[in-house]
Amino acid sequence: MRPELEDFRHHLRHLARDQGERLALRGATQRYSYAQLLEAVEQRTAHLAAQPAGALALALDNGPDALIWDLAALFSERPCLLLPPFFSPAQRAHCLMQSQASLALVEPRLEDELRGNGFSHGETFWYRPAVVDAGLPLGTAKITYTSGSTGTPRGVCLDAGAMLRVARELEAASRPTEPSHYLAILPLAVLLENLGLYAALCAGATLTLLPGEQLGLGGSSSVDWKRLLASIALSGAQSLILVPQLLLGLVTAIERGVMRPGPLKFVAVGGARVAPSLLRRAAAVGLPVYEGYGLSECASVVCLNRPGAVRPGSVGRPLPHVQVKLADDGEVLVSGSSLLGYLGEPPHLGQWWPTGDLGRFDEDGYLYLAGRKKNQFITSFGRNVNPEWIEAELTQNGVVLQAFVHGEGLHQNLALLWPVDPACTDQVLEQAVRQCNEQLPDYARVHRWARLPEPFSSASGLLTANGRPRRMAILEQYREILSAMVTE
Template sequence: MQLLLDALLRNARDRADAEAFTDDTTALTHGEVAVRVAALVARLAPEHRALGLLAPNGVAWAVAQLACACAGRTLVPLPTFFSAVQRDHVIRDASIDCILATPDLIERAAGHGVAVQTLDIDARADLQPEAAGRFAQVIYTSGSTGAPKGVRHGPRQLGWMTRALAQTVEARPEDRYLSVLPLPLLLETLCAIFIPTLVGARVRFETGLPERIGTGRLSGLAEVFDRHRPTMSVLVPQVLAAWVGELEAMSAQAPASLRFVAVGGAPVPSTLADRAWRAGIPACEGYGLSECGSVVAVNVPGRRRTASVGRPLPGITVSVADGEVLVEGPTLMDGYLGGERPAGPWRTGDMGSLDAGGFLHIHGRRDNLIVLTSGRNVSPEWIETVLLGDPDIAACGIAGHGLDGLTAVLIPTSAGERRFAASDPEDLRAFVRARCADLPVHAIPGRCLLVSREAAFASGLLTANGRIARKVLASLVLRDATPADALDA
């Protein structure tokens, strides 16, 4: 991808001794990044056109990502939290020729019937000024509701998103980005690797934190941010809630260095956003999906509207037809693997509206709509966002499609676990009724289930990025609501 190659060459010339990427074990300047990327490009076999990348968050991942972009290969991130079955599916589906893996993950990479190359970033070479071929990246979902589906983006989409986001957030060389989300997420790739490379900024990869987040162990966030004092970061609501809770418990404030913290991937309760700002976190809600380049709209400090996900990025056209959000623009994917390139606006499946100021509001997924036996239609995200406003709730899900009432499945924070330790079912119902007191009667859950974070991740109820898996949720609620013998019928 010429955009990144040009930036690497420019940084090596103008900012050679400035810090670029660091993690727990490695620190590289911009000059060192350029020579390490060049050496890895030289070691990629010409016949290996589609490369899987299996590595933890860190400097090695960033070097491999940039090398694949400069060499014009197709890169397919292989999340460390994928099972062997999921990896097998991705490797076959994307026709991966070779897996680049860090030494600690070589054994996991082996046994899939494709070549494996150890990801070594110690060698050095001169970076050439011309890119070789057309870079592409294929992003897979976690597969929690079925086989993962590959979304293909080329240099047109990735280059445009990098420039547009950098402009929107006013990225600059002085920025210090703290990366805490898994790099297989396209948004984290853009914000932790592409944008900092474009502007010559520096990035700290907190290597162990994404793994802890993926298993629900959300602790130590306040200490991490205070130690590194970044200017920017990207979070999901569950992580933001944990960080805010820690700050409130200590009567502390977030580092004054912060100027922009994007929050997306799930609805952000207005009460949580308000608490974040009071704690000194400039939390800005955003919205996007992989099929549309990961970011469609985002709030920014000074141009933020509460309860919205911000204005669409320049160049992206957002419209609403029959309540559904439609997206057009240069970030629209090349297509799913094996599928046609989409024509015309992309129907997101999200229900939303645009206000008079051009700010986008998301009201939930069309296919998540719950229809009760009374005929009432309920958007679960509406109720979930209300419940997530309580600091003792880390995640929650609402189910009840085809039933006579709603069930709330609550996943508490560490503080919430202590609070609910002695609660009986009626205590939980009273808690939910109090939080939902402003909702219509039919939208107040009549039943409640409490699930620990560990059990939620182990059962697949929570995906690795903290989202509720709707099919698992529905199955859990159905089992609890139906006599056991009826389930076998």
């Protein structure tokens, strides 16, 4: 067993021995002390070790079972694929096919999908013989798929050491505030949340994992705020991880007197750009928010503001386990915690990982981000979206001639449309958008749209000579229309 993994396992055994009666994990109906948690993990580790070789696919709702099986896969050194609940059936099928997962544990609603992908149900697992060698890089512990910047997400292969180094640094960053109760908000399939749970275990904290429905979360962008806020308040959480849109809801609720910060001591926020004004509002209501930055390819968190080292507007200083520098063009480069490789692609052999993000450092080493090199945008829910993918889908139905999609830092994807037939009614355009949305995962769907007053053209400076949209020019010209479409 790899040293970092052995150390983590020894730590859990130490907690089970010295604090065995302490509450470690609770869900909607289940509770585990640290002694009971270790016993459950070791039993399932042994069970997994006895199964045929191959990756384990997990598509379980948040709860104790999801974390225990995840830990069992980690300690049995079996590659684990976490299937995001916000993926479409086609995307899940791609992940299962590419990874050649031979075992699966899923929610009942996904069982028909497993049958369609060649799995048969056994006593504990769903089974499927591998057809070909998936080509997993040696040492792969987790396959975390990006949220699909195009229709086909990419599988990021990570080793246990990279993930556990991040978990230890997250625990160290929050240690001055001494949080002892962690509430998981994001799906376990989100790497940031997965490692947040490991960090809470490193701290010997009590972890609460509740199903998405109980939390009021559906898909990647649907929130029942009454349920979510009640869950945060009733859980007694002292630490949690949020994406910007969830932070906005929490801050707004506190401002309106719906709830108070309560016992919260450490609220990490990441996954997408956080507006400086929102951070100021959080500070004004006494919410201890710490913005960070990371990416799956670097095992999640790279930089983080932390107690005693906060610079509003920045994403913090690099954590001790990584080195960060800037390329000549300002691109952020990271060394010390890179992926093993993308599944199905050549392994990553370079020392520095090019993040695709542009940034700058201040004189004290705090990193400030300045946007992305490519067109891909990140919604306020932390989902990566390539607008060209959605635009292509919108223009496939014979109704829409031109489409421009925007959603950077927003909780809604916005579209500007020009129809094939200028006499086309708004009702026909709306139906075309709805039909397109049915083919897309929920985080990529168009939530609001507006009809363009005239088509894009090279003469107006909104198209290149070969017909591609000049995105910055379009954003500048139609900024008011786009801003008017945004709702709270």
